[in-house]
Each structure stands twice: as structure tokens, then as C-alpha cells.
Amino acid sequence: MSDPRDNVQQEFLAEAQELVEALSRDLLLLDEAHHRNERIDPALINELFRSVHTLKGIAGMFGYRHVGAVAHALEDLLDDLRLARTSVGQQLLDVLFDSVERFQRLLALEDPQSPEEEPGVQAYIAAVRSIGQEPEEEEGDPLDKYAIEPAVLSVLTEYEEHRLRACIREGLQLYRLRAAFDLAAIDDSIDTLRDVALDDAEIITYLPSLEGGNEDTIELVVLLASRVPEADLKAHFEGRYGAIEAIEERTHLPTLPPRLTSIPSAAVSMRAQPDEDPSQASLRSVANSVRVDIRKLDHLMNAVGELALVRSAIGRIVDRFKGESAHHQSVMDLDRIGRGFERQLSELRTGILDVRMVPLGQVFNKLARIVRQAARERDKQVRLVVTGADTEVDKLIVEELTDPLMHLVRNAIDHGIEAADERTRVAKPAEGTLAFNAYHKGSNVVIEVEDDGGGMNAHMLRETAVARGLLSADASHELTRQEMLNLVFLPGLSTTSEITDMSGRGVGMDVVKTNILRMGGMISIASEQGIGTKITVTLPITLAIIRALIVNIASRTFALPITAVREAIPYVPEEVHTIQGREVITLRGETLAICDLARLFGFRSTARKGGRFVVVGSMGNRELGFVVDELIGQEDVIIKSLGKSLSSARGFSGATDLGDQKVALVLDAPALFTEYFDGPDALQALETRL
Amino acid sequence: MFILRTERAEIAFVLARIGRVPPGSSLLPCTRGDRVAFHALIVDDSSAVRAFVRASLEDAGFARVQEAETGFEALRLLASNAFDVVIVDVNMPDINGLELLAFMKKSPRQQGARKILISTQVDGSDSKRGTKLGADAFLQKPFEVDELRALIRRLLGSAEEVSR
Numbered sequence: 001m002s003d004p005r006d007n008v009q010q011e012f013l014a015e016a017q018e019l020v021e022a023l024s025r026d027l028l029l030l031d032e033a034h035h036r037n038e039r040i041d042p043a044l045i046n047e048l049f050r051s052v053h054t055l056k057g058i059a060g061m062f063g064y065r066h067v068g069a070v071a072h073a074l075e076d077l078l079d080d081l082r083l084a085r086t087s088v089g090q091q092l093l094d095v096l097f098d099s100v101e102r103f104q105r106l107l108a109l110e111d112p113q114s115p116e117e118e119p120g121v122q123a124y125i126a127a128v129r130s131i132g133q134e135p136e137e138e139e140g141d142p143l144d145k146y147a148i149e150p151a152v153l154s155v156l157t158e159y160e161e162h163r164l165r166a167c168i169r170e171g172l173q174l175y176r177l178r179a180a181f182d183l184a185a186i187d188d189s190i191d192t193l194r195d196v197a198l199d200d201a202e203i204i205t206y207l208p209s210l211e212g213g214n215e216d217t218i219e220l221v222v223l224l225a226s227r228v229p230e231a232d233l234k235a236h237f238e239g240r241y242g243a244i245e246a247i248e249e250r251t252h253l254p255t256l257p258p259r260l261t262s263i264p265s266a267a268v269s270m271r272a273q274p275d276e277d278p279s280q281a282s283l284r285s286v287a288n289s290v291r292v293d294i295r296k297l298d299h300l301m302n303a304v305g306e307l308a309l310v311r312s313a314i315g316r317i318v319d320r321f322k323g324e325s326a327h328h329q330s331v332m333d334l335d336r337i338g339r340g341f342e343r344q345l346s347e348l349r350t351g352i353l354d355v356r357m358v359p360l361g362q363v364f365n366k367l368a369r370i371v372r373q374a375a376r377e378r379d380k381q382v383r384l385v386v387t388g389a390d391t392e393v394d395k396l397i398v399e400e401l402t403d404p405l406m407h408l409v410r411n412a413i414d415h416g417i418e419a420a421d422e423r424t425r426v427a428k429p430a431e432g433t434l435a436f437n438a439y440h441k442g443s444n445v446v447i448e449v450e451d452d453g454g455g456m457n458a459h460m461l462r463e464t465a466v467a468r469g470l471l472s473a474d475a476s477h478e479l480t481r482q483e484m485l486n487l488v489f490l491p492g493l494s495t496t497s498e499i500t501d502m503s504g505r506g507v508g509m510d511v512v513k514t515n516i517l518r519m520g521g522m523i524s525i526a527s528e529q530g531i532g533t534k535i536t537v538t539l540p541i542t543l544a545i546i547r548a549l550i551v552n553i554a555s556r557t558f559a560l561p562i563t564a565v566r567e568a569i570p571y572v573p574e575e576v577h578t579i580q581g582r583e584v585i586t587l588r589g590e591t592l593a594i595c596d597l598a599r600l601f602g603f604r605s606t607a608r609k610g611g612r613f614v615v616v617g618s619m620g621n622r623e624l625g626f627v628v629d630e631l632i633g634q635e636d637v638i639i640k641s642l643g644k645s646l647s648s649a650r651g652f653s654g655a656t657d658l659g660d661q662k663v664a665l666v667l668d669a670p671a672l673f674t675e676y677f678d679g680p681d682a683l684q685a686l687e688t689r690l
Numbered sequence: 691m692f693i694l695r696t697e698r699a700e701i702a703f704v705l706a707r708i709g710r711v712p713p714g715s716s717l718l719p720c721t722r723g724d725r726v727a728f729h730a731l732i733v734d735d736s737s738a739v740r741a742f743v744r745a746s747l748e749d750a751g752f753a754r755v756q757e758a759e760t761g762f763e764a765l766r767l768l769a770s771n772a773f774d775v776v777i778v779d780v781n782m783p784d785i786n787g788l789e790l791l792a793f794m795k796k797s798p799r800q801q802g803a804r805k806i807l808i809s810t811q812v813d814g815s816d817s818k819r820g821t822k823l824g825a826d827a828f829l830q831k832p833f834e835v836d837e838l839r840a841l842i843r844r845l846l847g848s849a850e851e852v853s854r
Binding site: 008158 | 735736737738739741742745760761762765766769780781783784785786787788789790791792793810811815816819822823831832833
């Protein structure tokens with residue numbers, strides 16, 4: 001028999017990843033509450049505990065020894081925390097934050113048992129263990145004070161028992177609520193109950209009982225602790241949620257406790273509230289979601305693409321027979337059916353695309369952790385402001401986006417935001433601000449990373465580029481300020497920390513740019529010295545399907561992503577001027593560089609003179625006119641990879657099937673922009689041009 | 691790793707569009723080849739554990755394995771199905787595994803069910819409580835495939851005896 005683990009390994013990794021993300025999210029909340037001196041919600045601590053507890057369990061089962069060992073140590077620590085044997089402090093928070101990165105690294109190991117990791121893991125575990133404290137001796141069992149049925153106590157887990165004790169110690173009164181729940185809507189009803197109870201009570205547990213239940217309903221006995229007097233709770237719960245009664249404190253020797261089941265069943269059925277609060281959705285979304293491998297969605301999307309081809313084939317048949325009166329009615333019927341088919345198809349496509357979308361908040365949460373960590377390392381005060389966390393973008397883009405954004409954040413804190421005393425000296429608030437803003441702009445998503453730090457020194461950048469031999473001194477004097485700032489993206493400019501520290505921006509901006517371009521995006525930079533820096537990343541919302549403008553160049557068909565197209569205008573050869581060896585036209589008073597695609601690809605244009613068009617492309621803050629022979633129309637296309645043998649072909653992001661056995665190459669707009677403005681070799685072009 | 695969590699409703703929408711059966715409507719066959727049609731339920735809030743146990747059970751010849759992520763989901767399934775084997779984790783939010791055991795003990799539908807309790811606890815107090823509440827076996831997490839298989843074989847054997 002095969003090991004069933006092989007097949008479910010992916011499931012393990014996905015869940016482990018989710019648990020680590022949840023851990024990270026909850027830690028940020030804990031950190032925030034701690035720094036604001038707020039009361040720490042026991043539910044939050046319990047969530048943290050549950051995450052590492054589950055992680056420990058599954059890591060052991062799937063052979064991730066180190067992950068299991070680290071999770072085990074943290075589990076003990078968090079257990080101490082939730083049972084109030086230790087308290088939240090800076091050292092504890094640091095150790096916990098450290099675990100997030102550690103887990104991610106250990107989960108990514110090729111060999112999860114690797115002995116090389118042993119020393120690091122052991123050292124970390126020792127650090128965790130040094131925080132935990134010995135439990136204090138407890139005086140007597142507070143549970144003895146109450147007449148709680150043994151039947152109830154026997155089904156409590158250790159934690160539930162501890163919570164019960166803690167609540168009694170804190171002086172809360174215990175209550176027993178009985179209510180019948182509709183089985184189909186039980187989650188909703190419990191959510192409602194929890195909402196009502198949470199402010200003034202803690203729910204210890206829910207005990208399902210067989211009394212009064214049938215196939216559709218079940219009666220639950222809810223054990224809760226609250227400070228609210230019995231009369232008030234009765235007023236709140238009685239009638240609406242079922243019968244509630246206080247569990248009496250023993251006043252004399254224990255008598256035979258009343259059996260749970262002997263309480264008159266005054267239970268009232270609870271149904272889900274029809275108009276639900278949208279904020280509730282998040283509570284249930286986990287239970288109502290499934291995990292999907294994104295490749296399966298790509299497969300579905302391909303099937304949709306094939307269906308679209310079938311649809312256009314039907315359309316062509318309809319067109320062919322339209323003139324013939326013999327089958328007029330049938331042709332009209334077929335036409336109508338074809339249209340219905342198209343509507344459903346477009347709904348299906350939207351549905352699949354929706355499934356792929358995830359909120360950018362997922363990335364922002366990771367970044368928030370980096371911000372906290374980097375600020376601590378650099379001993380700087382940084383406030384994080386996030387807008388548009390619910391902006392949705394393709395899952396694949398989110399995955400690819402994390403690294404470049406992480407880089408930008410590190411740079412902003414390492415080199416942008418000044419130390420507190422320096423900021424005070426220049427009359428800025430001691431606490432620096434880092435902002436992530438995300439929003440949709442057409443079919444693009446824009447992400448801005450903005451800081452109110454020292455800004456970039458454009459002249460310093462230029463001098464650095466000259467000093468490193470990337471640019472001749474003569475050429476450097478002709479650069480505009482924006483061009484000087486853009487030098488930061490040159491490979492080889494910002495690789496040494498001592499130089500970048502002076503220039504005010506950090507390491508590896510060329511790598512960031514390459515990553516963004518690879519996703520079909522653009523990156524631009526704006527910076528004022530003494531005021532701050534804003535980096536703007538523009539990306540397509542999805543990579544799965546794009547709307548494209550289909551054009552003809554020298555009798556060949558090409559697709560140009562519509563996200564890169566601003567408008568199309570007739571091409572008038574007489575209006576073309578040449579400035580510094582580049583062809584330009586004037587559009588509404590602005591100079592627009594143009595690029596003859598037929599010439600660029602080495603074709604001979606077949607269009608008659610004057611019949612051509614300029615497609616105005618826009619990427620970030622740059623514009624470029626592409627000269628094409630003919631505009632055919634807009635179409636949704638699915639980009640297919642060109643395959644390995646053609647992967648070196650520049651300027652094309654793939655090919656697409658247009659139906660009718662026609663294939664079109666998809667133009668890679670960002671690559672064309674870079675090729676045109678920066679040349680095949682950006683450095684060389686800069687030199688020859690200047 | 692490009693795995694994403696997505697709303698079930700969205701998947702159901704997509705499936706409905708392409709005419710497949712939406713999840714939740716169980717049209718699974720109750721027999722598989724000449725094997726006995728055992729019906730199992732696994733209750734655990736970890737999807738990796740559920741997937742692991744499911745794979746092990748299916749290997750062991752179970753025709754139908756159902757999963758519940760929460761105690762509430764389990765209650766729903768327990769109310770309308772008679773299971774041969776029920777595997778429950780002790781530590782779950784809301785309704786815990788012990789409470790489910792207590793419920794099954796009283797439930798007429800589940801009198802034939804073999805109950806396995808799983809827990810990470812080492813000191814054995816979960817195991818003791820579970821046994822009192824009618825658990826037939828206890829598995830300590832993390833457990834090995836062989837352990838689970840041996841346990842299932844043992845339980846299946848005794849279940850067949852009972853049915854005879």
C-alpha cells in the first residue's frame with residue numbers, strides 16, 4: 001500500500017501556510033493591544049494557541065520534525081499565556097514574531113528533517129523555554145464551589161476547565177442556557193448568540209443534548225460565565241434564545257445536583273436571522289470555503305477559451321446562412337441560442353476570475369510584520385497606514401508581489417524614514433509614516449508605497465552612477481531630475497549598502513523592477529528631498545485572461561493588451577518629426593514618441609499610405625505610440641506560453657488562439673516600452689543616446 | 691505554492707455553470723468493488739489531518755468517508771447518518787470531541803458506530819475521559835499510517851463480528 005501522505009502533502013503545506021499566516025495576523029493584533037495597554041482578549045490568545053497546536057499536530061504527522069519541535073515549544077509558552085501563568089511582554093512578543101519567519105523557512109526546506117537546522121532550532125527552543133514561568137500554586141479548586149453536574153465536567157477539555165476556573169476566580173457568575181437550534185442554520189444561530197453574549201459573557205462550551213431534538217433541530221446546553229446579574233440576562237435571553245438559569249453556588253454540603261435533563265424544556269427554536277450583518281461573513285468564510293489548486297482554475301479557464309472558439313464558429317455558420325431564406329427561422333433560432341450561450345459563457349468566465357481574486361490585505365498583513373521588524377532593527381518609529389486592503393487581485397500576482405513589496409518596505413525604513421532625533425531636528429513628527437495604498441484603475445491595480453522620510457538625492461544618484469562607471473560624466477549632465485531618479489533601477493547601481501545609504505534608497509531596485517515587469521506591470525518613482533518618496537506599482541488585475549486590441553501589422557495578426565492602450569488615432573506621415581533620432585508626433589500639444597512596429601519587427605508594411613494607425617500605449621508615467629497597419633477589434637484572449645524554445649523571443653508575452661485556426665502573438669507592452677526607451681541593453685542605450 | 695482558499699458558493703456557481711454536481715449533494719456510491727460498504731466520519735478542524743485520515747480509510751476499503759470541520763457540522767451529519775466508524779479530535783473550538791462522544795453514546799443512530807478519539811495529549815487524561823464516554827480506541831497525534839491502519843483493521847474486524 002502506498003503512503004497516503006504523498007497525496008496529501010500539498011494539503012499539509014497549504015494548511016501549514018495558512019496557520020502561519022493566521023499566527024502572524026493574530027500576533028500583530030496582540031502586539032497592538034500590548035502597546036496600547038489594552039486588555040488582551042482571551043479569545044485572541046486562544047486563537048494563537050490553536051494555530052501552533054494544530055501546526056504541531058500536523059507537522060508531526062507529515063514528518064516536519066523541526067516545525068513540530070518549534071511549534072511544540074511555542075504551544076507550551078502560549079498555553080502558559082492563555083492559562084495566565086505568564087504575561088505578554090516584549091521578550092515574549094519578539095520570540096513569537098521570530099517564529100513566523102522561522103516556520104516559513106522550515107516549511108520551505110527540501111529536507112524537512114535536515115540535521116543542519118538542528119542547532120538553530122534548539123537555540124530557538126531554549127530561548128522560548130527561558131520565557132515560560134512555573135505555575136503558581138492554586139488554593140483549592142474553585143469548581144468545588146459550584147454544583148456543576150459531573151456529566152458536564154466530564155466532557156470539558158482541559159482548556160475549557162481552565163477557563164471555567166478562571167471565570168469563577170474573576171468573580172463571574174455561571175449560567176446555563178438551553179436552546180433548540182435548527183441544524184441547518186446552527187452556525188448562524190451560534191454566531192448570533194455569541195454576538196449577543198460576548199460583551200457581557202464568555203461562552204465556556206456547548207453541550208449537545210438529545211432532549212427535544214429531532215432530525216432537523218438539536219438542543220444545546222450552553223455553559224456561560226458573565227458579570228451581568230441574572231435578572232438582566234433573563235431579560236435578554238428568555239424567550240428569544242431559550243431558557244437561562246444561574247448555576248447556584250453551594251451554600252451547604254453538596255446535595256444531589258439537579259440533572260441537566262430535568263430542567264423543563266422551555267427551549268425556543270432559534271433560526272438564522274434573515275438580514276445578516278456583513279461583518280459576520282468573515283467568521284464563517286473559513287468553514288464555507290474550499291482549497292483549490294490554481295492550476296485547476298487555469299484548466300477551467302482554458303476550457304472556457306475553447307468554448308469561446310466554439311461560440312465564434314457557430315457565429316460564422318450563422319453569418320454564412322443569414323442571406324438564405326430557405327432556413328431563415330432555423331438560422332434565427334441558432335443565432336438567438338448563440339447569443340444566450342455567449343452570455344452564459346461570459347458569466348462563467350467572470351465566475352472563474354472571481355474565484356482567483358484575493359484581497360491585497362493578505363500581502364499587507366505580511367508587510368505589516370516586516371515594517372514592525374525592520375523598525376525595531378533600525379530603532380526607528382514607524383506608523384503604518386493602509387488603505388484599500390480589500391482591493392482584489394489575482395492570486396498569482398499576490399504571490400509574486402510579496403517579495404518586491406517587501407523590498408520596497410525595507411528600503412523605505414532602512415534608507416527613507418529618518419531616526420526619531422533626526423526627524424525632530426528637521427521639525428517632522430518623531431514617528432515616521434509609511435503608507436500602502438491600493439486601488440483599481442481600469443483593469444489595473446495600483447499599489448503605492450509612500451514614506452515621509454528624507455527622500456532621494458537625485459544628484460547623489462547621478463554621481464554614484466558616474467563613479468561606478470555606469471554613465472559617462474558628459475552624458476550625466478543632460479539627465480532630467482526624473483531620469484536621475486530612474487537611475488536607481490539600473491543594475492549595478494544599488495548593490496553596495498554604503499553607497500545606497502547615501503543615495504537614500506536601497507539595494508536591489510533593479511531586481512524589484514524586473515519582477516514587476518515580468519508580471520506585466522510597471523514601476524515608477526517620485527521623490528522630494530526632505531519630504532519623502534512614493535513608489536507606484538501598476539499591475540494587471542489578472543494574468544489569466546486579458547482584453548486585447550487585435551491589430552494587423554504587415555498582414556500578420558497581433559494582440560495588444562488593452563490595459564496598455566489609451567487610445568488609437570489615425571497615422572498621418574506628414575505630422576511625424578524627428579527629435580534626437582526618434583520619431584515623434586504632437587498629440588494635443590504634447591510630444592509623443594512613436595514606434596513603427598512593422599519596422600521594429602523587420603517587416604515591410606503592406607498598408608496603403610495614410611491608412612495606418614497609431615495606438616497610444618501608456619505604462620506608468622510613460623507613453624508611446626505604436627504604429628500599426630490595421631485595427632481589427634477588441635477580444636478577450638487567454639495567453640498561452642510560447643514554450644521553452646521561443647522563450648528568448650523578446651517583446652512577446654505569448655500567443656493566443658483567435659478561433660478560425662488563427663493564432664496571434666500577444667505583444668508584451670512593458671517589454672516593448674523598456675526596449676524602446678531603455679534599449680535592449682539599458683546601459684548601452686543610455687550611453688549612445690546621450 | 692499556488693493554492694487558494696475560495697468560497698464554496700463560488701465553486702458551486704462555476705460547477706453549476708458547467709453542469710456538474712455541486713458539492714454537498716452526496717451521490718457517492720455506497721459500495722466499491724466487492725468490499726464492504728463501510729461508512730466513516732472524520733471530525734477534525736485541520737484539513738490536512740482530515741485528508742490524511744481520509745486517504746488512509748479509503749486505502750483500507752472504506753466506500754464512503756465524510757468529513758466535518760466543526761462540531762456543528764458533525765452534529766448535522768450524525769443526525770441523519772448511521773456511521774460505522776467515527777474519528778473525532780478532542781480539541782476543537784465550540785463543541786469539542788468529548789461532547790460529541792457523549793452525544794453519540796446517547797444517540798440511537800450511532801449505537802453501531804466504532805468511535806476513535808484523537809488528541810495530542812500525552813498524560814492520558816483525554817484518553818481516560820474518552821473511554822468513559824464510550825470511545826473504542828484512542829490515537830495520539832501525531833500518529834503513523836500503520837498505527838491508524840492497524841486500529842482500523844481491528845475495529846473493522848470487530849464490527850464485522852458484530853454484524854454477524
